Amino acid sequence: MMKTHFPRGLAAWSLLAVATVCLARPIPVRDDGETPITLQGTVIGPLTSGDKAEGTLFKAYHLKLAKPMRFDDGADCGPQDKTSLALSQEDMGRYKGKTVTVQAKVFCQINRTGTYHLGDIAVVAR
Template sequence: MKTNRTTRLAAFCLLAASQLACAGKAVAVREDGETPITLRGTVIGPISSGSKADGTFFKAYHLKLGRAMTFDDGADCSEQSKASLALNQEDMGRYKGKIITVKAKVFCQTNRTGTYHLSGIVVQ
C-alpha cells in the first residue's frame, strides 16, 4: 500500500511540476495551420462576432477552456491569450453544455476574426 501511495504522490508531483513549467508558454502555431492539439473544455455558444456589413460576421460554438492558453503564430494573429476557441465545424451544437476532449488543428483566421480557431475536430 505504501508503494502505491508513493507512486501516486510522485506522479502527482511530476504532473504539477510539468503544468507549472508549461504555464505562461505560448503554443507555437505553424504558418500552415497544421498545428495539432488536444484540448478539454465545455462547449458554449453559439457566439457571434464581426459585422455582416463589412463581411466579417462569424458565428460558431466555442470550446471554453478551464484556463486561458496563449497561442502565437509569429505573424498575423501574433500572441493572444484565449479562454475559448471557435469550433470551425458543423454539428458542434449537439455538444452544447457538455465537457468534451477534442483533437483538432489550431489556426489563425485572418479574414474574419483575426484570432485563433479550431478545425479538423475529432471529439474523443
C-alpha cells in the same frame, strides 16, 4: 522603530513574476494551419463576432477552456491569450453544454476574426 514589509512584498512580487512568465509561454502555431492539439473544455454558444455590414460576421460554437492558454503563430494573429476557441465545424451544436475532449488543428483565421480557431475536429471523449 519603523516596521517594513519589504521582504514579504518582494517575495510576493517575485512569485507573481515567475507565474506570469510560466503562463506566458505560448503554444506555437505553424503557418500551414496544421498544428495538432488535444484540448478539454465545455462547448458553449453559438457566439458571434464581427460585423455583418463589413462582411466579417462569424458565428460558431466555442470550446471554453478551464484556464486561459496563449497561442502564437509569429505572424498575423500574433500572441493571444484565449479563454475559448471557435469550433470551426458544422456539427458542434450537439455537444452544447457538455465537457468534451477534442483533437483538432489550431489555426489563425485572419480574414474574418483575426484570432485562433479549431478545425478538423474529432471529439474523442465526452
